[in-house]
Amino acid sequence: MTDRDPWTARLSEYVDGELAADERVELERHLTICGECRTIVADLGRLRDLAATLVDREPDRDLWPAINARIGGEPRVLPLRRRWAFTLPQLAAAAVLMLVVGAGGAAVALRGNGPTTVAGPAAIGPVDPAAVPIALAASTSFDHAVAELEQVLAERRDRLDTATVRVLEQSLRTIDRALAQARAALVTDPNDAYLNAHLAETMRRKLNLMRRAATLVAAS
Amino acid sequence: MMLTTAALALAAAVGLQQRTDTTVSVPAGARLHLSNHAGTIKVSSWDRAELRVQAEHGSRDIVVIDVRGAVVRVRADREYGVPSFVEYDITVPRGMAVDLDGVETEMTVEGVGGDVSVESVEGSITVRGAGGAVKLNSVEGDIVLDGGRGRISLEGVDGAIRVTGARGDIVVETVDGDVTLEGIESANVDVGTVEGTITYAGTIQDGGRYRLTSHEGDVVLQVPAGLNASVSVATFEGSFEADPAFRVQLSSARPGRRFSFTLGTGSARVELETFEGEIRLQSR
Numbered sequence: 001m002t003d004r005d006p007w008t009a010r011l012s013e014y015v016d017g018e019l020a021a022d023e024r025v026e027l028e029r030h031l032t033i034c035g036e037c038r039t040i041v042a043d044l045g046r047l048r049d050l051a052a053t054l055v056d057r058e059p060d061r062d063l064w065p066a067i068n069a070r071i072g073g074e075p076r077v078l079p080l081r082r083r084w085a086f087t088l089p090q091l092a093a094a095a096v097l098m099l100v101v102g103a104g105g106a107a108v109a110l111r112g113n114g115p116t117t118v119a120g121p122a123a124i125g126p127v128d129p130a131a132v133p134i135a136l137a138a139s140t141s142f143d144h145a146v147a148e149l150e151q152v153l154a155e156r157r158d159r160l161d162t163a164t165v166r167v168l169e170q171s172l173r174t175i176d177r178a179l180a181q182a183r184a185a186l187v188t189d190p191n192d193a194y195l196n197a198h199l200a201e202t203m204r205r206k207l208n209l210m211r212r213a214a215t216l217v218a219a220s
Numbered sequence: 221m222m223l224t225t226a227a228l229a230l231a232a233a234v235g236l237q238q239r240t241d242t243t244v245s246v247p248a249g250a251r252l253h254l255s256n257h258a259g260t261i262k263v264s265s266w267d268r269a270e271l272r273v274q275a276e277h278g279s280r281d282i283v284v285i286d287v288r289g290a291v292v293r294v295r296a297d298r299e300y301g302v303p304s305f306v307e308y309d310i311t312v313p314r315g316m317a318v319d320l321d322g323v324e325t326e327m328t329v330e331g332v333g334g335d336v337s338v339e340s341v342e343g344s345i346t347v348r349g350a351g352g353a354v355k356l357n358s359v360e361g362d363i364v365l366d367g368g369r370g371r372i373s374l375e376g377v378d379g380a381i382r383v384t385g386a387r388g389d390i391v392v393e394t395v396d397g398d399v400t401l402e403g404i405e406s407a408n409v410d411v412g413t414v415e416g417t418i419t420y421a422g423t424i425q426d427g428g429r430y431r432l433t434s435h436e437g438d439v440v441l442q443v444p445a446g447l448n449a450s451v452s453v454a455t456f457e458g459s460f461e462a463d464p465a466f467r468v469q470l471s472s473a474r475p476g477r478r479f480s481f482t483l484g485t486g487s488a489r490v491e492l493e494t495f496e497g498e499i500r501l502q503s504r
Contacts, residue, residue, distance in 0.1 A: 161323070161324075161341070161342065163342060163360065164341055164342060164359060164360060167359060167360045167377060167378045168359070168377065170378065170396065171377050171378055171395040171396050171414075174395055174396050174414050174415045175395060175414055178414050178415075178435040178436070178495065181435075181495065181496070182435075182495065185456050185495075192477065193478065194454040194455075194456070194477055194478050194493070195456065195477075198433075198435075198454075198456075198493070198495060201412070201433065202414070202435065205393070205395065205412070205414060208393075209377065209395060212359070212375075212377070216341065216359070
């Protein structure tokens with residue numbers, strides 16, 4: 001993807017099948033040479049598929065406008081039907097949910113055969129990512145996925161060099177401290193847009209680090 | 221697919237160190253994959269359609285150069301176990317793409333025109349003058365990137381990250397490390413760390429997007445005072461200060477956790493965030 005790739009803003013239309021035929025052909029040609037756009041299309045597709053497993057419900061309170069303002073989105077216009085037109089920053093925030101799913105998958109892959117409980121779409125519950133705060137919606141599944149990965153890493157930590165384990169554990173403690181501070185701050189002000197987004201971002205960082213650690217374990 | 225495998229067993233019967241020096245032809249557009257568990261990797265380029273592999277390694281190790289179509293794999297093998305320590309000095313065609321990985325390995329890449337991907341667990345990574353996309357990933361070690369015109373993605377865990385003179389899109393993420401970007405001429409910069417300080421010194425291009433976020437660290441933006449940007453500032457327990465040269469107009473002396481202001485035409489978008497550090501807007 002080049003600077004200001006003109007196709008970036010059209011990818012959700014593509015995923016939704018709303019592009020004109022000639023535009024679709026042109027975009028598909030672009031996708032053959034642009035790995036970034038292919039990744040985004042894949043993520044949007046996964047998000048769409050995830051959404052298809054969820055049930056609409058009214059949130060207890062609608063904090064989305066604050067979150068939306070924080071991540072730079074346009075004011076929400078209630079859609080006539082569900083449509084996944086995410087800006088890139090929104091996609092990044094929604095990636096917390098996707099990372100939870102991926103983290104669960106990583107735990108399964110690392111454990112190999114045998115029964116296990118993982119965070120997945122069913123565990124996420126009836127959530128509409130376009131209508132509730134990402135951080136709050138993902139929190140339970142996040143904790144679940146983290147616990148799964150922590151267990152996997154604890155079982156296999158001896159595969160890694162002790163210095164590497166020490167660095168990873170120290171960094172995880174750093175993130176945990178940040179998470180605790182962000183959560184404590186949210187207790188005092190649950191509607192704060194910055195705090196919600198910051199918590200979501202920090203959760204994403206932790207999952208990202210744990211997945212990297214899991215990948216290292218698997219490769220060792 | 222044509223298969224050409226050059227297995228080089230040059231180990232001498234005596235001596236702890238063995239030296240390999242071999243040059244092979246590689247097809248245009250080829251990509252190098254080199255994995256080295258421990259040691260060093262140095263990659264430079266030349267104007268030949270050939271790959272030269274020089275290596276210092278143990279006498280029981282053999283260096284294998286495996287050319288399959290457009291993929292060239294270089295590795296050291298040992299009959300039993302993993303080669304303990306290998307020092308590679310590789311010369312590649314200038315436009316060749318390079319993929320390197322190692323565990324306890326220091327890696328340096330200079331003047332490579334193709335895409336560069338480097339992954340290290342313990343060991344520093346230094347890349348200079350890359351012409352393509354750059355993806356660098358280290359768990360425990362500093363990352364240094366000098367130059368870079370393509371998309372730049374840097375990911376660390378514990379170690380400093382320093383980028384100078386880069387022009388492509390830049391994404392940097394780390395946990396326990398400072399991030400310093402100097403002489404940057406990019407329209408798209410996204411930097412995040414948990415416990416480090418972020419310093420950005422460069423230009424703010426009209427229409428560009430710049431996002432610098434930390435949790436415990438400071439966020440320092442050193443840019444020319446005449447920029448055109450919509451600046452968004454967010455913090456929980458931190459602070460904000462701006463050089464008078466920017467003439468920042470805030471609605472109150474203590475504007476709260478989140479506020480924004482416009483400089484010039486407001487064309488670029490700048491987001492500065494830290495949970496509990498200082499945000500400083502400095503003129504340069």
